[in-house]
Amino acid sequence: MDAGEIWSSSRSAWISGLGSAILFRDYGYRILPSFSQMFWLGPPVDTLDCMMRIGVSDTYDPSWQVGHWRAQSHSLSRSSMFPKEERIIPSDIRIMAASEMLLDAQRLAAEKKGAYETLFVYGAHLIGGQRIILDLELDMDVPDEITVLVDIDSYIWVTSNFCPALSLGIYLAPVIDHQVPIHKHNHIYVDILIPQSADDQGPDGTARKEWWTKSVPLSSISHVPFGMLSTANHASNFLLLFPRIIHKRTNSSLKATRIPLDVIDLFWNEVVLPSISQEAPNSSLPYVDTTVHEIRYKSRKGGSGQPGSQRPKATPVSKVAFERIQRSMRTRVKDQAMLAPYGSFFFVLEGKGIKLWTKDGQDGRYDSPYEALKKNFTNLDWNYMMDRNHGELYLDIGISFNPTGQFVGLWRLDALQVSFQKGGFRKGITHHTNTLGRYGGIQAEMLLANARPNQICFRSAYQLCYEAIRPNNNQPKSISDRDGYHLTDGYLKECQWMHEIYSGGASQRAYGCRDEYRMSGQAALKVLPHLKEQAEAFMKSQPILWIPSNIWFGLMDARLKGLRYAQKSLKAHKPLNYSILAYPVFRTYI
Numbered sequence: 001m002d003a004g005e006i007w008s009s010s011r012s013a014w015i016s017g018l019g020s021a022i023l024f025r026d027y028g029y030r031i032l033p034s035f036s037q038m039f040w041l042g043p044p045v046d047t048l049d050c051m052m053r054i055g056v057s058d059t060y061d062p063s064w065q066v067g068h069w070r071a072q073s074h075s076l077s078r079s080s081m082f083p084k085e086e087r088i089i090p091s092d093i094r095i096m097a098a099s100e101m102l103l104d105a106q107r108l109a110a111e112k113k114g115a116y117e118t119l120f121v122y123g124a125h126l127i128g129g130q131r132i133i134l135d136l137e138l139d140m141d142v143p144d145e146i147t148v149l150v151d152i153d154s155y156i157w158v159t160s161n162f163c164p165a166l167s168l169g170i171y172l173a174p175v176i177d178h179q180v181p182i183h184k185h186n187h188i189y190v191d192i193l194i195p196q197s198a199d200d201q202g203p204d205g206t207a208r209k210e211w212w213t214k215s216v217p218l219s220s221i222s223h224v225p226f227g228m229l230s231t232a233n234h235a236s237n238f239l240l241l242f243p244r245i246i247h248k249r250t251n252s253s254l255k256a257t258r259i260p261l262d263v264i265d266l267f268w269n270e271v272v273l274p275s276i277s278q279e280a281p282n283s284s285l286p287y288v289d290t291t292v293h294e295i296r297y298k299s300r301k302g303g304s305g306q307p308g309s310q311r312p313k314a315t316p317v318s319k320v321a322f323e324r325i326q327r328s329m330r331t332r333v334k335d336q337a338m339l340a341p342y343g344s345f346f347f348v349l350e351g352k353g354i355k356l357w358t359k360d361g362q363d364g365r366y367d368s369p370y371e372a373l374k375k376n377f378t379n380l381d382w383n384y385m386m387d388r389n390h391g392e393l394y395l396d397i398g399i400s401f402n403p404t405g406q407f408v409g410l411w412r413l414d415a416l417q418v419s420f421q422k423g424g425f426r427k428g429i430t431h432h433t434n435t436l437g438r439y440g441g442i443q444a445e446m447l448l449a450n451a452r453p454n455q456i457c458f459r460s461a462y463q464l465c466y467e468a469i470r471p472n473n474n475q476p477k478s479i480s481d482r483d484g485y486h487l488t489d490g491y492l493k494e495c496q497w498m499h500e501i502y503s504g505g506a507s508q509r510a511y512g513c514r515d516e517y518r519m520s521g522q523a524a525l526k527v528l529p530h531l532k533e534q535a536e537a538f539m540k541s542q543p544i545l546w547i548p549s550n551i552w553f554g555l556m557d558a559r560l561k562g563l564r565y566a567q568k569s570l571k572a573h574k575p576l577n578y579s580i581l582a583y584p585v586f587r588t589y590i
Contacts, residue, residue, distance in 0.1 A: 023247070023250070023256070024245045024247075024256075024259065024260065024263045024341055025245065025341055026244045026245070026340040026341045026343070027195070027244060027246060027247055028195030028244070029192050029193065029194065029195065029243050029244050029246050029344070030192070030195075030243075030244070031160070031190070031191070031192060031193060031243055031344045031346065032191065032193055032213065033160075034191070035160070035191045035192070035213075035346070036158040036159060036160070036190055036346070036391045036392040037191070037392055038188065038189055038190070038215075038392055038451070038452075038457060038520075039392075039451065039452050039453075039455040039457075039520055040452045040453055040455075041388065042453075043522060043526075044453070044454055044519075044520065044523040044526055045453040045454055046453070046454055047454045047455060047456060047519065047523045047526055047527050048527045048530055048531075048534060050423040050424050050446070050450065050454050050456055051456070051517060051531070051534060052419065052423075052515060052534050052535055052537075052538035053419050053422035053423040053538075054419065054422070054538060054540075054541040055415065055417075055418025055420075055541075056414075056415050056418055056541050056543075060415065060541065060542070062137065062412055062415070062542045062545065063137045063140070065135065065136070065137050065412070065414075065438045066095060066133055066135040066137070066438075091130070092131060093130055093131050093132075093133055094125050094128070094130040094132055094133070095132075095133045095135050096125075096132050096133070096134060096135065096138075097134075097135060097136070097138035097139045098134065098138075098139050098547070098551050098552070098554075098555045099138075099139050099551050100138075101120070101132070101134070101555070101558070102551070102555065102558060104119065104125070104126065105119050105120070105558055108126050108127075114569075116558055116565060117562045117565040117566050117569070118562075119132070119558070119562065120555075120558050120559045120561075120562035120563075121559075121562040121563055121565075134436075136410070136436070136438075136439065137545065139547040139551050140545055140546065140547060141407065141546055141547060141548055142546060143403035143404050143405050143407050143546055144404050144405065145403070145404045146401055146403050146404075146512075146539060147401075147402045147404070148399060148400070148401060148402075148531075148532050148535040148536060149359055149399070149400045149402060150359075150360060150369055150398070150399055150528065150531045150535075151355040151356075151359040151360065151398045152354065152355070152358040152369045152370065152372075152373050152396065152398070152524070153352075153353070153354060153355040153358075153396040153398045153516060154350065154351055154352045154353065154354060154395075154396040155349075155350070155354075155373070155393065155394065155395050155396070156186070156188060156348065156349070156351075156393075156394040157348070157349040157350075157385050157391055157392070157393050157394070158188065158218070158346065158347075158348050158391050158392045158394075159346065159347055159349075159385075159390055159391025159392075160346040160391070161326065161390065161391075162238075162322070162347045162349070163319065163322075163323065163381060163384055163390070164229060164319055164322070164379060164380060164381065165319070165378060165379055165380055165381040165384075166319065166378070166379045167316045167317060167318050167379075168227055168228070168229045168238065168316070168317055168322060168379075169227050169230070169314030169315065170226065170272070170276060170314060170315055170317055170325075171225060171228075171311075171312050171313075171314050172268075172273065172276070172288065172295045172312050172313050172314070172315055173268060173295040173296050173299065173312035174224055174264040174265060174268055174292065174312075175224065175225040175312065177225075179258070180223060180224075180258055181223065181225055181237055181239055181350075182218050182219045182223060182239070182257075182348075182350075184219060185217050185219045186218060187217075188217070188218050188394060188457065188518075189215040189216060189218070190216055190218065190221075190243075190346075191213040191214070191215060192213060192214055192215075192216045192243050192246070193211060193212075193213050194211070194212050194213065194214050196211065216243070216246065218241070218348060219255075219257065220246065220255040220257065221241045221242065221243055221246055221255075222241070222242050222245050222246065222255075222256065222258070222259050223239050223240060223241040223242065223348070224239070224240055224259055225238070225239060225240075226238050226239055226240035226347070227314060227317075229349070229379050229380065230379075231376075231377060231378065231379050234351060234353075234354055234357070234377065236349055236350065236351040236377075237350050237351070238347065238348075238349055239348040239349070239350070240345055240346075240347060241345060241346055241347070242259070242342055242344075242345050243344050243346070244340070244341050244342070244344050245259075245342075265292045266339075267339070267342050268292045269291055269292055270332065270336070270339060271329050271332045271333060271339065271342065272329065273290060273291070273292070274290075274328075274332065275325045275328035275329045275332065276288055276315065277290065278324075278325075278328055279317070279321045279324050279325055279328070280315075288315060295312050295313070296312065298313075299311070299312045299313065329345075330343075349380075351377070354373070354377075357372060357373070357376045358370075358372040358373050358376070359372075359400075362376075368528050368529070369528060370395075370524065370525060385521070386521045386522070386525075388520075388522070392520065393520065393521035394457070394519065394521070395518075395520075395521055395524040396516055396518050397516065397518075397519060397527070397528070397531070398514055398515070398516045398517075399515045399516075399531055399535050400464075400513075401513045401514070401515075401535070401539065402510060403510050403512055403546060404510070405510060406507075406508055406509065406510055406548060406549040406550065407510050407511075407512075407546045407549060408463075408465045408511045408546070408548075408549050408552040408553075409463060409464070409465075409511065409512045409513040409544045409545070409546055410439040410440075410463055410465075410513075410544065410545045410546075410547070410552075411439060411440060411441055411442075411461055411463060411513055411543060411544060411545075412438065412439065412543055412544065412545055413430065413432075413438055413439060413440055413442070414438070415541060415542065415543040416441075416442055416461055416543055417430075417442065419538075419543065420442055420444050420459065420461075423446075423459070424446060424447050424450035424454075425444040425445065425447065425459055426444045426445050426446070427444065428442050428443050428444020428445070428459075429442070429444070430442050431443070433463060434556065439463075440463075441460070441461050442459075442460075442461050443458070443459070443460045443461075443462075444458070444459055445457060446458065446459070454523065455519050455520040455522065455523035456517055456518070456519045456523060457518050457519065458517070458518040459515070459518075460514075460515075460516045461513070461514070461516070462513070462514055463511065463512075463514075464511040464512050464513060465552065467511065468502070468506040468511070468553070469498055469501055479491055479494050484567070485579065485582060487568065487571050492564075495560060495564050498560055499557055499560060499561070502553045502554075502556050502557035502560065503553070503554075506549070506553050507550045507552075507554065508549065511549065512544075513544050515535075567582060570582050
């Protein structure tokens with residue numbers, strides 16, 4: 001919570017304790033006509049050459065993920081010029097495959113107490129006590145065939161003049177949510193015109209004539225849900241952003257992106273609702289209220305519900321009417337000085353999770369994923385959105401590697417990291433799969449010098465095996481701190497559900513890998529016909545480890561069982577540092 005902000009009486013929204021004039025005021029930021037262009041205006045250059053690049057050499061041996069010399073006799077000599085006769089024979093480590101660990105656990109669980117806890121949590125063998133080095137390459141198996149599928153997973157359109165193909169719905173009151181729609185960085189930037197400082201302006205305001213722009217992430221700009229576009233297939237989020245009120249929170253370096261209730265209510269009462277009423281026909285006026293208070297009162301729950309406890313109603317607006325509403329909104333903001341903070345507003349449309357509607361043109365029904373996108377989402381004018389004179393369209397192009405048979409694919413991080421580097425991406429963030437050091441996914445932005453010509457801004461490579469237990473809201477934390485600390489029934493029930501999934505259908509299905517790229521619409525049209533050929537060449541470098549599904553999910557299930565036993569043991573002994581020891585178990589490892 002920002003300093004100077006307090007809960008509303010219904011505890012459903014923030015209100016500004018210091019007043020909108022102090023915090024959410026006009027800081028002087030403006031936008032230029034080309035503010036949405038993140039890339040150069042010319043055609044994309046060498047886009048395909050930055051995708052799925054092979055970074056390993058021809059002599060790359062993927063099986064050498066764990067140096068087996070660690071368990072064998074080896075010399076301590078650091079140079080071949082000065083060899084040493086003495087050799088080391090390590091006796092305290094043991095390299096094991098996941099299948100071998102599972103067999104040992106099943107065989108020794110009845111004889112030795114805490115077998116799963118010792119093997120899969122402490123990493124020690126039950127006989128001899130050697131420390132275990134897990135080598136998943138020993139479980140490697142090769143599928144008979146790997147199918148490559150291409151899809152469009154999401155779209156984002158940044159524009160100052162929104163123009164749909166059909167009607168859209170506009171919320172009659174601000175939407176009250178626990179977080180803003182773009183609550184984390186989506187790797188899309190817009191150019192914001194920065195106001196001159198007092199020294200730049202000089203005493204008479206004419207000292208310097210130049211102005212500078214700065215690339216600002218969309219996630220750093222205050223915004224609210226403005227409406228929605230719905231079809232039988234999907235609902236898209238329609239957002240309204242206010243660049244003039246960009247500022248940091250008073251108690252941190254983060255941007256204040258959540259707009260207080262009184263500030264956004266003013267915009268709806270003075271700008272949005274009058275503009276809608278002006279364009280609404282007489283027959284629709286009884287359904288269009290004139291104040292946010294009326295709408296919020298009607299949107300309450302039945303009985304003793306608080307006003308505004310439900311999402312407000314959205315009124316349908318035609319394409320032509322919305323063009324006039326936009327002009328009316330800008331005129332009203334321009335004519336009233338107190339509405340200056342709301343000026344320079346622009347729109348963002350985002351649709352997520354549409355891969356199943358576009359995957360390989362819906363199994364060949366359409367010529368390409370883009371054609372499937374146009375046919376399934378007819379409420380959007382795709383030709384208009386593709387024209388960069390009207391804004392910047394971003395498409396997430398996904399390439400899926402799907403094995404035949406019951407296999408799980410894991411990205412080999414050594415091969416994946418050099419692929420990112422060869423493609424011109426930043427170092428990015430590595431996400432290790434279940435704390436495994438050599439397997440996982442990577443997310444990284446493209447270097448700016450490369451992104452502008454090739455029109456790719458972001459790449460994300462990850463495994464699909466997480467889909468087995470992925471919640472619908474995509475939140476990684478499934479167990480609360482309190483439940484894990486106290487070993488509540490909710491915690492035990494959650495672990496039981498995961499056990500049933502791991503030991504059930506998940507172990508009998510195939511989970512491949514995905515590689516996603518966020519790029520401009522023009523770049524997507526250019527590379528889509530060639531991605532399968534590029535992907536097949538990329539697979540020859542062996543960037544993915546394939547292991548049987550029953551071994552992978554058996555390992556996850558055994559690990560879960562060991563962690564649960566460890567948590568129960570800690571709870572029973574309750575040492576003074578119990579919370580420190582237990583926290584990684586129920587928040588990181590499970």
